[in-house]
Amino acid sequence: MFLRITKNWQALEKVTAHEWMLKYAGKQVYEQMWQPLLIGKFASFYKDVNMAWLWARMHARTTRLGTFEGGFQKFADLFAEKLREKGVEIRLGMSIKSIKKDQASGRLSVDGELFDKVLVTTSPNLMAKLCPELPESYLKGLLELKSMGAVVMTLSLKHSLSKDGYYWFNVPKEEGYPFLALVEHTNFVSKENFGGDHIVYAGDYLELGHEYFDMTDEQLLERFIPAFEKFNPEFKRDWVKKIWVHKTNYAQPVPLVGHSKNIPAIQTPIEGLYFASMSQVYPWDRGTNFAVEIGRKAARLMK
Ligand SMILES: Cc1cc2nc3c(=O)[nH]c(=O)nc-3n(C[C@H](O)[C@H](O)[C@H](O)COP(=O)(O)OP(=O)(O)OC[C@H]3O[C@@H](n4cnc5c(N)ncnc54)[C@H](O)[C@@H]3O)c2cc1C
Numbered sequence: 001m002f003l004r005i006t007k008n009w010q011a012l013e014k015v016t017a018h019e020w021m022l023k024y025a026g027k028q029v030y031e032q033m034w035q036p037l038l039i040g041k042f043a044s045f046y047k048d049v050n051m052a053w054l055w056a057r058m059h060a061r062t063t064r065l066g067t068f069e070g071g072f073q074k075f076a077d078l079f080a081e082k083l084r085e086k087g088v089e090i091r092l093g094m095s096i097k098s099i100k101k102d103q104a105s106g107r108l109s110v111d112g113e114l115f116d117k118v119l120v121t122t123s124p125n126l127m128a129k130l131c132p133e134l135p136e137s138y139l140k141g142l143l144e145l146k147s148m149g150a151v152v153m154t155l156s157l158k159h160s161l162s163k164d165g166y167y168w169f170n171v172p173k174e175e176g177y178p179f180l181a182l183v184e185h186t187n188f189v190s191k192e193n194f195g196g197d198h199i200v201y202a203g204d205y206l207e208l209g210h211e212y213f214d215m216t217d218e219q220l221l222e223r224f225i226p227a228f229e230k231f232n233p234e235f236k237r238d239w240v241k242k243i244w245v246h247k248t249n250y251a252q253p254v255p256l257v258g259h260s261k262n263i264p265a266i267q268t269p270i271e272g273l274y275f276a277s278m279s280q281v282y283p284w285d286r287g288t289n290f291a292v293e294i295g296r297k298a299a300r301l302m303k
Helices: 016-023 027-045 049-057 073-087 122-132 134-143 217-231 288-302
Strands: 098-100 108-110 113-115 119-120 147-156 168-170 179-186 198-206 240-252 274-276
Touching: 016 027, 016 049, 027 147, 027 198, 027 240, 122 134, 122 240, 147 217, 217 240, 274 288
Parallel strands: 119 274
Antiparallel strands: 098 108, 108 113, 147 198, 147 240, 168 179, 179 198
């Protein structure tokens, strides 16, 4: 209740969620409810995450859920179409390697092409690699930020997995399950939107170097199948029509104690160069709505 009411997250970021919850929620409630969630999301960093992060999760949570018909790709495609109509040029499949100041023109050289202003939206780590000319203190700030990776498998199935029609399961990994979340999307959005298939998402937040990053899609599926059988003993391998596996090194920033003073400025010390990423979304947990918000903030600064 206190966490729903208080707005003073600044006081809460001075202490870890682990310490705060042990003290105020009590050992039993913490160990049975909050600790498994923290471990699931932050693995070995779970004792280091600050309490403002957990406060934000509870403070801003609502029971409302929205969805874009056709999914996020459809949204992105329509948005891109609108932008192109307004004269925006979008180049897909480009992997930028370097950003530096062009001494002759004073402009920014992005892989040799010159621009007046540049906004980078990658991970802090990649930003540091792309632009080693940034001053030492800014680079150090970028490299000190911690984050978790993620591996996510999406499956299209012939039949529904959850017999009771549930949408979202937070899975107890400490009981040997091979992932943290299991979401049967078509228990929220009708399967008619997916050609009649049942869509299931199984994912986990993982530290870099975790074996899942090196496994093939098939190996990962074999690892996950026993868990699907636990959810539904009738589940059979041949229910699986297709799988898509996505892996990323940068999925979830880890906010440590006193994080607010570690957040890099959007306007970097290099004139014309801006940086806006998930790691600067705080105290709220990163999300697409906050990505839009920080994008707007960056746009105002770049005017
Ligand atoms: C597993 C997982 C689950 C999530 N679940 C939710 C959820 O349920 N709800 C929610 O709101 N949010 C969720 N999020 C968070 C959401 O995805 C992010 O907050 C949002 O995508 C951040 O937007 P962004 O534009 O800052 O970064 P990104 O979406 O990561 O965009 C960065 C872009 O930069 C591109 N890029 C990287 N390197 C280069 C390069 N060298 N050259 C050119 N381009 C490059 C990338 O390809 C990418 O397109 C989830 C994230 C993860 C990983």
